[in-house]
Amino acid sequence: MTDLEGELRSAVGAAHVLVDPDLRAPYETDWTRRFTGTARCVVRPASTAEVVAVVRACAAAGAAIVVQGGNTGLVGAGVPAGGEVLVSLARLAGVEPVDVVEAQVTVGAGVTLEKLQTHARAAGLDFGVDLAARSSATVGGMIATNAGGIRVLRHGSMRAQVAGLEAVLADGTVLTRLGGLAKDNTGYDLNQLVAGSEGTLAIVTRARLRLVPLLPARAVALVAVAGTEAALDLLTAARVQLATLSAAEIFYPEGLDLVRAYGRLPAPFGEPAGAYVVLECAAGTDPTDDILTMLSTCPAVMDATVASDRAGLERLWSYREAHTEAISAAGVPTKLDVCVPLGELTALVAELPETVARVAPKATVITFGHLNEGNLHLNVLDAGDDSDNRAEDVTDAVLRLVAAHRGTISSEHGVGRAKSPWLSLSRTPEEIAAMRRIKAALDPDGLLNPGVLLPD
Ligand code: MLT
Ligand code: ZN
Structure with a gap:
């Protein structure tokens, strides 16, 4: 037992300092199984005071820390690169009473x-x-x-x-x-x-x-459209006509096939379509009629199915929400989470297959995401790990394509370790230098999540 492990045991109790490889293992690999590393130990503080004691002990020992929540991150920011103390915050699970006046x-x-x-x-x-x-x-x-x-x-x-x-x-x-x-x-x-x-x-x-x-009434429409351009026409109509719109999501036939096979779900429509959009409205009273009126007047709609009961909502959402699990069940994906202006979305989706095929001819790309924000999750399966066919090459090619379409290399998953080498595609040298100065001011020894976000 080194001094640091002893200090950590005094800080959080011996039962919450995990050094045994079997006990550490669930914390050391990310949800996608793409990022993995060995932690020096896993520490599980239960209060802010315990986090302070852990951080002080690590700072005194010059030990780097990697911080983990639910380990559902998708850019390798919550798992060790190698040798860090992994601080799991799972035990900081207290909830105070809701302040209904302040909401x-x-x-x-x-x-x-x-x-x-x-x-x-x-x-x-x-x-x-x-x-x-x-x-x-x-x-x-x-x-x-x-x-x-x-x-x-x-x-x-x-x-x-x-x-x-x-x-x-x-x-x-x-x-x-x-x-x-x-x-x-x-x-x-x-x-x-x-x-x-x-x-x-x-x-x-x-x-x-x-x-x-809390809006008690929800209605969801799963809509078949010809492709990305038609999906944007539908989004435009929905945003103009549906004051209660709360979600607008998109996926494509390859994703639907995977999700259906994974969840044993029936085909949502008799005929296949070029893209599928999930629209959700949430309101005080049932918004189904508003959705139906909008759908009946929008030329982009090829077919649609609408639900407002609990089972129906879950059924329609599952075609979209099961994408992540279905993709992960099919392999270890290279996950790219990007955002482009809506005016660039159709071109990006059209150019993507050729861009990926140039560097990884055997790869398949499953695309889905948040249509309203132009935020696509590009999941590349079988990008391969041999030298001719590498995930890094795919990442490089796709992120450069996204930057050429005035997009960002991370929309909502973060930069993490996965995309830090490409940060300069989305941030100017001046911005990165300012970020480094902020980091140096608050964490001069670089102990918190080294290698995450800012390239080494
Ligand atoms: C999602 O929108 O489902 C999440 O961002 C997860 C993912 O991209 O896999
Ligand atoms: Zn998402």
Whole structure:
């Protein structure tokens, strides 16, 4: 036992310092199985004070830290590169009573999205961000990556939900700003700086989150369209005509085939289509008639099926939400999460197959995502790991294509380790230099998530 492990045991209790390889293993590989590394040990603090003690012990020993929430990240930011102390925040799972007057709630970083949703709904409110990994994804990780999901159209990304944060800096200093004031112009917004910083500036331990009205009536339409251009025509009509629109998602026939085989789902329509769009409306009263009226007047609609009962909503959403699991069951994907202006979306989708085929002829690309934001999840399967056919080549080719279409290399998953070498495609040298100066000021020894976000 080294001094550091002893210090960590005093900080969190011996049962929560995992050194045995079998106990560490579930923390050391990411959800996609693409990123894996050996941690020096896994530490599981249960309070902010314990996080401070862990960080101070690591800082004194010069030991690097990698921070992990629900381990649902997709860019390798929450698993070790090799030799770091892995700090799991799963035990910071406390929820305070909902403040219904402010429509806010304070929760621990380790609270899952599902637990937060259940808690908010029991108080007659809801949380504005939702995503398929809700049962495992945690508030801390979602803030660190500025997660998006399926309701960004209505409520914005995770940053927009943050009314306050408590976070621990690399030297153990605790920044606490959990008051949740609606207006507060007293200088730099440190909470918003920490949100989206991927654990490189501070460890989020608690969050004060905004809540939104709980809308009891939902209607979902799964719509068959000819392709991306028609999907955008449908989106335009939906945005103009449906004040209650809460989600607009897209997927393509290759994804539908995979999802159907994985979930043993029936074909949603008699005839195949070029693309499929999921539209959801949420309101105080049943929005089905509004959706039906819009669909009946939109020329882009080839076919559509609409549901508003619980089972029907789940059934239609499953065609979209099962994509991630179905893809993962088919192999270890190279996941690229990109965003382009809507005017560039059709060209990007059209140019993608040839771009990938040039560097990985045997690869297949499964594309799906958040239509409203122009945010596509490009999942490349069988990109291969031999020298002629490498995942890095695919990443390079696709991210350059995205940049040429004025897009970003990360829309909502973050940069992590997966995309840090390509950061300069989305950020100017001046921006990267400013980010490095901020990092150096808050974490001068580079102990928090080294190698994540900023290229070495
Ligand atoms: C999604 O929108 O389903 C998530 O971002 C997960 C993924 O891209 O696989
Ligand atoms: Zn997504």
